[in-house]
Amino acid sequence: MNFRKIPTVLTPEEIIEKCFRRVRKVQVVDPDRLYRLRKLNAGKVQAFADTASSTLLKYVRAFPTIEALHPFYRELIDLGVDVDRLKVSLGRIQGIASTVSEIGRGKVKEIMKMRSQEEMMRAQREALGRMVSAVKRARDPLMVLSEAREFMRRLPEIDPKTPTVIIAGYPNVGKSSLTSALSTAKPEISTYPFTTKGVSVGVLEMGGRRVQVVDTPGMLDREPAERNEIERKASSALRNLPGVVLFLVDPTETCGYPIEMQLSLLQKLSEEFPQMRFFVVFTKSDMEEWTLPNVKEVKVDEERIAGWGVVSSTTREGIEELKRALSALLLDEP
Template sequence: MDPMSVWFTNVLIHPDTNHPVFEKVPTVLTAEEIIDKAFRRARSVSAPQLKKTIVRIRAHNLARVFTVRDVVVGVLNRYINGFPRAEALHPFYRALLDLLVDINQYKKSLGALNWARSMVERLTERYHRRIKGAPDKETVDALRREFYGRVASVLKQVADDLMFLASVREEFRKIPHIDPSLPTIIVAGFPNVGKSEFVRRISTAHPEVAPYPFTTKGITVGHFERNGRRWQVVDTPGLLDRELEDRNAIEMQAVLALSYLKGVILFILDPSETCGYPMERQRRLLDQVRREFKGLPLLVVENKCDVVRTDTPNLKMSALTGEGIEEVLSTVEWMAGGV
């Protein structure tokens, strides 16, 4: 397949879902904390100014019932809407999330919160009706307390799910701020071949370091604009800078999640070998990356041409002097489907 049709295939099979903002995921309270919060708020509801005693008592207790409902449903809504739906995630995020948390448990826990929310709504309706028809203060009080007990019991039934979601929130922090809807240059190559130098040179702002699952250094993400289009450039220390056979299955999955991005892999070779790795090893890694990332077009470029310039047909550049960079970028752009 030529690079152009690979590009279009990628665009077609990967829906451009919105970039979920994982930092906006709310902190998750425990079941106990939600119960306390709801009952505390309900206690502070003052009695309405009504003349007839039983009417006032019913209205007061109903106001407390509705307050409990509002607090609990409000909190649950925040979680149900704040945690991204697994199905709606871009495949890139889904692949990473899959490595970090048990996706089935994740779906089940969000489903459990949905269940709890509708239970609390139903209980509110039921006790609303019963309190409205209650003849005296004792009955009203007893019904209100019964409602409290049942709401608390619903929340206790989802206590484990709340705890699980609280832990998921921590895992979300490890998901990098990469926007899968942007065209991306994924930079690969052995250490010291000039990857960072290249990313720094083409990025408009200072590239940011983002966490990435199963890497210690994280990845570097830079941005630039070209012909009115915003691009992302990702440097992947620890991911695409050594032989792939050295990795275990989980690390490999973290590496391969990158193939869900759309864009071009830029494989940097250093024929000067001042990086400390002989060309033979560098080419072996190149072959592996080419094999593993079949879905993405790959461009090979020889860096440090200010030191050594070979007579191969590969593009040449110097990330240090800037020579050849323009041609690299326009080739990347062409491979990614043109302007």
């Protein structure tokens, strides 16, 4: 979903200014004076009406229908946008666009029947005045659109239909390093409107098929109870993505978290996402202090564990095997 395509939402004054720039450009060349005057005055009214209504309708069309969006994005948008208010605002802007068009159409028709220049100019001024007032009535709804746009354009570009590897694990266990090591190109980093750190989305390609790797710091790197409300809801939206959680455990504990604590997070996350499967990877295998932890204590149903792996993002040990395992898991299953 590309919310970055939503254009900048202008203020009523900026829209009016834009309209007047077009109005000033209207020129008519015709030897018949009466026809020329009619065309000139009508043309100015038409230019204002067309510019204003097309600008307003462009916004209405640029916003996606929220109901038609994938639940992943619906839930995320809900965190920063009052969806009902957005809908009402879009409706009002559409209404104002038609009002402007109607004023324009009506006046153009009248002007084309007029005979005196004075009468035409009066009609032109009246039409422009009424259209300016109509555009000014769009102030509040335009503000709502502008705020919604700001929030939506900062949502990371995650395709909710592409098989996904969601990276989880305590801070410093090697999530970003592994996201890079798995990705074909440099992962795309963007800031979620509700996390302080950048979310990165990498792509892993296997035989021409794509798998996306999503690292969401501030979300699945601590227990649900330690997240704030927004982070909890944002994390919860991740359950709509098709795929597997890649849970990283750093057995060297150089990350600063004891192994028991890391394994307990795995258990908590498996309870938080009962419909997801977890692939567990032990990171930093190149380090001297590395030992394979005892995982017998972890109370996670065996069928919830999609696999185990040992990797080093530094030496790339285990990376290709992990890629193959993930691809088989995400792409080969019916």
